[in-house]
Amino acid sequence: MDEEYKMIFSKMAPLAICNAMGQGISITDTEFSILYQNDKLKAIFGNHEGEKCYTAYAKRDHVCDNCPLALSLKDRGVHTAELAISRGAEHSYFDITASTFIVKTGEIMAGMEIFRDITGQKHMEASLRESEEHFRAIFESSLVGIVFADSEGRFIQTNPAFQKMVGFSEEELSEGFIHITHPDDAKESLKLFQDTVSGKSVFFKTEKRYFRKNGTVMWGNISVTAIRDREGKFRYSIAIIEDISERKRIEDKLQAAAVTDELTGLFNRRGFFTLAEQQVNVADRLKKKMSLLYLDLDNLKVINDELGHKTGDEALWDAAGIIKNSVRKSDIIARIGGDEFAVLLTDLSAADTEATVISHLHRNMDEHNKHSGRSYKLSFSIGASRFDPDNPCSLDGLLTQADILMYREKQSKYKNNTPYETVERRKNKRITAEGAWSAEIQGIGEVMIRDISISGICLQTPQMLTVNKFQYIRKICCGNTKTPAKGIVIWSAPEDLSDPLSQCLAAIKFIGLDNRDRRALEKITGGLSP
Numbered sequence: 001m002d003e004e005y006k007m008i009f010s011k012m013a014p015l016a017i018c019n020a021m022g023q024g025i026s027i028t029d030t031e032f033s034i035l036y037q038n039d040k041l042k043a044i045f046g047n048h049e050g051e052k053c054y055t056a057y058a059k060r061d062h063v064c065d066n067c068p069l070a071l072s073l074k075d076r077g078v079h080t081a082e083l084a085i086s087r088g089a090e091h092s093y094f095d096i097t098a099s100t101f102i103v104k105t106g107e108i109m110a111g112m113e114i115f116r117d118i119t120g121q122k123h124m125e126a127s128l129r130e131s132e133e134h135f136r137a138i139f140e141s142s143l144v145g146i147v148f149a150d151s152e153g154r155f156i157q158t159n160p161a162f163q164k165m166v167g168f169s170e171e172e173l174s175e176g177f178i179h180i181t182h183p184d185d186a187k188e189s190l191k192l193f194q195d196t197v198s199g200k201s202v203f204f205k206t207e208k209r210y211f212r213k214n215g216t217v218m219w220g221n222i223s224v225t226a227i228r229d230r231e232g233k234f235r236y237s238i239a240i241i242e243d244i245s246e247r248k249r250i251e252d253k254l255q256a257a258a259v260t261d262e263l264t265g266l267f268n269r270r271g272f273f274t275l276a277e278q279q280v281n282v283a284d285r286l287k288k289k290m291s292l293l294y295l296d297l298d299n300l301k302v303i304n305d306e307l308g309h310k311t312g313d314e315a316l317w318d319a320a321g322i323i324k325n326s327v328r329k330s331d332i333i334a335r336i337g338g339d340e341f342a343v344l345l346t347d348l349s350a351a352d353t354e355a356t357v358i359s360h361l362h363r364n365m366d367e368h369n370k371h372s373g374r375s376y377k378l379s380f381s382i383g384a385s386r387f388d389p390d391n392p393c394s395l396d397g398l399l400t401q402a403d404i405l406m407y408r409e410k411q412s413k414y415k416n417n418t419p420y421e422t423v424e425r426r427k428n429k430r431i432t433a434e435g436a437w438s439a440e441i442q443g444i445g446e447v448m449i450r451d452i453s454i455s456g457i458c459l460q461t462p463q464m465l466t467v468n469k470f471q472y473i474r475k476i477c478c479g480n481t482k483t484p485a486k487g488i489v490i491w492s493a494p495e496d497l498s499d500p501l502s503q504c505l506a507a508i509k510f511i512g513l514d515n516r517d518r519r520a521l522e523k524i525t526g527g528l529s530p
Contacts (some may be wrong), residue, residue, distance in 0.1 A: 024094075024115035027101075028053050030073055030108060032063060041115060044092075053113070057083065068098035069111045076100055076108065082118070093122040143286060145220070145241035151197045151234050153177050153190070165220075165243050167213030177239075182209035182217060196226045197234050207244065207329070219248040221330065250278055261335040263313055264320035272334030276344045277395050279332065283346075283387055290387040291354045292395075293343040294402035295323065295361075296410060298379045300339035307376065319378055322368055326360035342399065354384055381410035400493035400505075440474040449478070454521050456487060456509040465492040465506040473508070476524070483520035487511050 024041030028034050032053050037045075048056035058064050068079035083094045095116040101109045139146055145162030149155055154176040163170060166180060173180070181189050185208035192204045203225050210218045221242040227235045254260075259271030267275065276292075283290050297319050304312035316335070323333055323341055332344040345353055361380060369377045383406030385398045437449040439459060450458040457476070465471065466489060473485045487508040496502035513521070 023117075026053060026057075026113045026115065028069065028111050028113070030111070032069070032111075035110060044115070044117075057085075068096055069113055072098040072100050073108060073111050076102065083115075092117070092119045094118060145239075145243075147177070147239040147241065149177065149193075149237045149239065151236075153193055156236060162241055165212075165218055165241065166210055172213075180210050182211060185209050193224065193237070196224060196237060199226075199228075199232070199234070202226050217245075218243060219245045247275070247278065247282075250275055261320075263316055264335050266320050266324075266341070267332065267334035269334065269336040272332065272336055272342055272344075273395065275332050276334075276342075279344060279346050280387060280392075280395050280398075284389055284392050287389040288346075289348040289389065291345040291348055292385050292387070292398040292402050293345065293354075293357070294383045294385075294399065294406045295341040295343070296381045296406055297339040297341070298381055298410070298413070299376070303376055311376075314374075315376070315378060318368060318372065318374075319380070322364045322378070323361065326364050327357055331357075342402075354386075358382060358384070381406050381413060383407070383409060396491075397493060400491060403491075437478045439476045442472040442474055449476070450505065452476070452478070452521075452525060454510075454518070454525055456490070456507060457485070458505060458507050460495070461492070461504045461506050464494070464504045465489045465508075467492055471508055476521075478524040481520055481524050483517050483524075485510055485513065485517055485521070 022040065024044055025036075025038040026034060026041055027036040034049050034051055034053055034056060037047065037049055045057060053069065054060045054062065054064050054067070063070050066081060068081040071077065071079040078097065078099045080095065080097050083096055085092045085094070095118045097114045097116070098111060100111050103109050139159045142159060142161050145165050146159040147155055147162055148157040155170075155173045158170050158173050163173070166173070168180070177193075178186055178190060189206065189208050192201075192206060195201045196204060203223070205221075205223045207219065207221050210220055212218050221244045222239055224237050224239045226237050229235055254267065254271045254274055259268055259274065260266065261268040279290065282288070297315065300312055300315060303315050316339070319341070320333075320335065323343060327333060327343055327345070328347075330346050332346065334342050336342045343357070345357060348354065350356070361382070365378055365380065383402040383404065385401035385405065387393070387398060432451045437452075438446050439449055439457065440446050441459070441461070444461065444463075447462070448460040450460055452458070457473075469489050471487055471489050473487070476483050476485055487510040490507050490509050492504060492506040494502050495505050510521075
């Protein structure tokens with residue numbers, strides 16, 4: 001390095017300071033030859049002192065276009081630019097700030113470039129752009145409405161799905177949600193939103209009505225989340241809106257058709273199937289997971305037999321209340337049989353929803369038993385089945401799976417504990433087949449018995465039987481006892497829903513038994529001896 005330059009640099013930019021800086025420094029003469037590189041820059045590019053800067057840093061044979069150093073040497077100002085360098089598959093980015101050294105005579109002695117490594121920043125920006133593009137694609141193509149709102153409830157942004165739901169353009173929606181909310185829902189809706197803005201809550205979910213542009217009403221299932229900055233200050237809210245107008249229409253239709261259970265006020269079997277099948281279709285279309293709970297109220301027959309049917313009705317009423325207090329408003333609850341209930345959990349967005357609901361059921365049941373003052377305790381046997389949109393099945397299939405699991409739980413529960421055993425109960429409990437118990441079915445032939453009670457029989461059949469059809473059983477063979485029977489098929493389904501070639505199960509409820517047939521069945525099931 002020329003002695004004159006060394007003297008100047010020792011006064012203007014001590015080398016020790018240059019080397020201590022966390023940024024690369026390059027000093028060139030007015031002809032772009034590199035006079036000095038600090039250690040940081042050498043570690044990045046190597047030692048190129050004496051070479052042209054555009055060759056050393058940009059691999060060119062001439063001054064770069066819009067070179068910040070060239071501009072500084074020309075106008076004596078400070079200029080910046082970005083430099084991208086590729087080393088195989090790796091890319092590095094630098095922010096370059098150029099300036100000049102001017103001596104007392106006003107002459108430009110040299111130029112200086114400071115290289116700041118912005119590779120991490122560039123990668124972060126690229127990731128952010130990718131995330132934004134991904135969100136934008138979801139926002140624009142989503143089948144559900146997505147809305148951003150400020151602290152006053154004014155819509156900042158609405159996606160095409162929501163605009164289509166209500167029939168308004170984004171510009172027409174700019175005034176906010178309260179202007180299209182049904183008056184009967186406005187007060188509660190505003191309070192929920194204000195609590196979210198103030199920080200009393202971070203999330204709320206509700207069902208409410210919107211007015212469409214054409215004057216009709218749209219029911220929405222709405223989930224709202226507050227987004228806050230690092231200091232906890234409200235920035236904006238995100239709302240997810242699902243159009244549930246069709247579900248509400250069907251609910252109204254069900255009520256008009258008197259599809260509720262008179263005793264409990266829940267949907268009855270017909271109502272449950274009508275509404276739940278529609279939800280299964282929606283879940284299949286939107287690729288949503290759902291869960292079906294099949295609940296059996298334990299010992300209801302014992303309560304009826306020993307305490308009377310009025311007390312049994314009280315037990316059913318209490319059980320229905322416990323279920324209603326354990327699930328969400330969006331879930332579908334029904335009493336589908338004498339002591340049997342079903343719950344369709346329509347939203348499994350939280351991974352532990354099913355387990356949480358079952359936990360609530362048991363906890364609320366325990367609380368009821370502690371404080372009800374009844375002379376008996378209530379309990380449920382519960383089976384749960386899942387609707388998987390990647391491997392969908394019918395509502396009947398879900399019920400069958402859940403019923404099987406419920407029965408297994410009931411068997412396990414009372415395997416070594418039968419506190420309510422009575423003569424009448426012994427006659428009606430299910431007996432698992434022992435050895436080669438079989439039955440001869442008209443039109444099918446000999447099939448295996450899975451279990452049997454005085455009330456009915458479960459068979460393993462080579463094909464599904466027609467539900468609600470009369471079925472004649474030529475002969476039931478259990479050990480040394482043989483008897484004919486007749487009944488109605490109450491359900492039939494494949495034993496393994498994932499294997500279409502599997503054997504089927506069918507349940508037949510006995511009807512019209514004469515005394516001889518009944519006494520034979522009592523002998524088989526361990527009831528009263530003939």
